[in-house]
Amino acid sequence: MNTREMFAKAIKGGYAIPAFNFNNMEQLQAIIKAAAETKSPVILQVSKGARNYANQTLLRYMAQGAVEYAKELGWEHPQICLHLDHGDSFELCKSCVDFGFSSVMIDASSLPYEENIALTKKVVDYAHQYDVTVEAELGVLAGVEDEVSSAVSHYTKPEEVVDFATRTGCDSLAISIGTSHGAYKFTPEQCTRDPKTGKLVPPPLAFDVLDAIMEQLPGFPIVLHGSSSVPQEYVDMINQYGGKLPDAVGIPEEQLRKASESAVCKINIDSDSRLAFTAAVRKVFAEKPGEFDPRKYCGPARDLMEELYKHKIINVLGSSGKAE
Numbered sequence: 001m002n003t004r005e006m007f008a009k010a011i012k013g014g015y016a017i018p019a020f021n022f023n024n025m026e027q028l029q030a031i032i033k034a035a036a037e038t039k040s041p042v043i044l045q046v047s048k049g050a051r052n053y054a055n056q057t058l059l060r061y062m063a064q065g066a067v068e069y070a071k072e073l074g075w076e077h078p079q080i081c082l083h084l085d086h087g088d089s090f091e092l093c094k095s096c097v098d099f100g101f102s103s104v105m106i107d108a109s110s111l112p113y114e115e116n117i118a119l120t121k122k123v124v125d126y127a128h129q130y131d132v133t134v135e136a137e138l139g140v141l142a143g144v145e146d147e148v149s150s151a152v153s154h155y156t157k158p159e160e161v162v163d164f165a166t167r168t169g170c171d172s173l174a175i176s177i178g179t180s181h182g183a184y185k186f187t188p189e190q191c192t193r194d195p196k197t198g199k200l201v202p203p204p205l206a207f208d209v210l211d212a213i214m215e216q217l218p219g220f221p222i223v224l225h226g227s228s229s230v231p232q233e234y235v236d237m238i239n240q241y242g243g244k245l246p247d248a249v250g251i252p253e254e255q256l257r258k259a260s261e262s263a264v265c266k267i268n269i270d271s272d273s274r275l276a277f278t279a280a281v282r283k284v285f286a287e288k289p290g291e292f293d294p295r296k297y298c299g300p301a302r303d304l305m306e307e308l309y310k311h312k313i314i315n316v317l318g319s320s321g322k323a324e
């Protein structure tokens with residue numbers, strides 16, 4: 001399904017839809033099991049990098065298989081959207097629409113304002129013919145994600161959002177209020193240190209900017225990218241078993257909980273799942289150096305990701321039970 005109805009319900013209900021990226025079978029299984037068990041609507045996101053890594057045809061049919069798998073797990077009416085994450089050209093978005101995606105993102109946020117509008121509108125005009133919903137982005141997130149990267153962030157300007165949404169006809173808007181992609185969302189200089197634990201405490205999200213955007217566009221679906229929390233337990237596990245992730249830091253979950261209660265109705269999480277996967281695999285490798293059956297280390301990775309997804313759905317985004 002596309003995102004239209006999902007978002008309308010989420011805004012009314014004060015929760016957010018989880019948008020989880022997937023690149024492989026284990027991630028997809030974990031997402032679907034978590035969503036089916038909690039009866040949460042879910043957005044499966046495919047990035048350009050995922051398409052290059054896993055092959056777009058395979059990913060598309062995996063997503064279709066996932067719907068059947070969800071039913072097999074006892075979820076009678078699965079609410080699953082297949083979404084292109086960070087489309088960077090009309091051609092890429094068009095190919096996903098033609099290929100059966102139910103939603104696409106055109107991320108033209110790095111272009112000058114008028115060019116962002118023109119490209120977004122072109123994608124919207126095409127996608128809407130097929131009832132495919134379109135996410136656009138205004139403002140720039142710092143961080144690196146696959147091929148998309150920026151050294152600095154620029155908050156979304158609230159005074160631009162009405163003009164942008166009206167002229168493009170986009171269905172949802174990704175905004176920049178201080179989140180960023182990856183496991184290093186803030187430099188140690190941007191953070192303070194908890195004197196007791198010595199851990200980094202990130203600066204808060206710019207809720208004043210979010211409020212000003214919601215005032216300009218009442219009831220309009222807002223999206224937050226870069227919303228991994230970088231759970232300390234996974235970072236510790238990775239470091240304990242031979243990894244090296246110094247000073248990794250994410251967005252505190254309380255802030256995402258607060259955002260979920262507002263017009264923020266889609267929250268993107270990718271890095272946390274990568275961290276869970278890596279932590280579980282490293283643990284098996286460290287504890288059982290003789291293990292060479294991928295099922296014996298991808299299995300525990302899948303279990304840990306499922307636990308993570310359920311936690312996000314139930315305790316952070318509040319979307320459990322919303323797709324009975």
Ligand code: 13P
Pocket residue numbers: 021085086145180181182183224225226227228229268269270271272
């Ligand atoms: P994270 O890197 O914080 O998981 O963000 C993922 C994302 O925004 C995908 O578009």
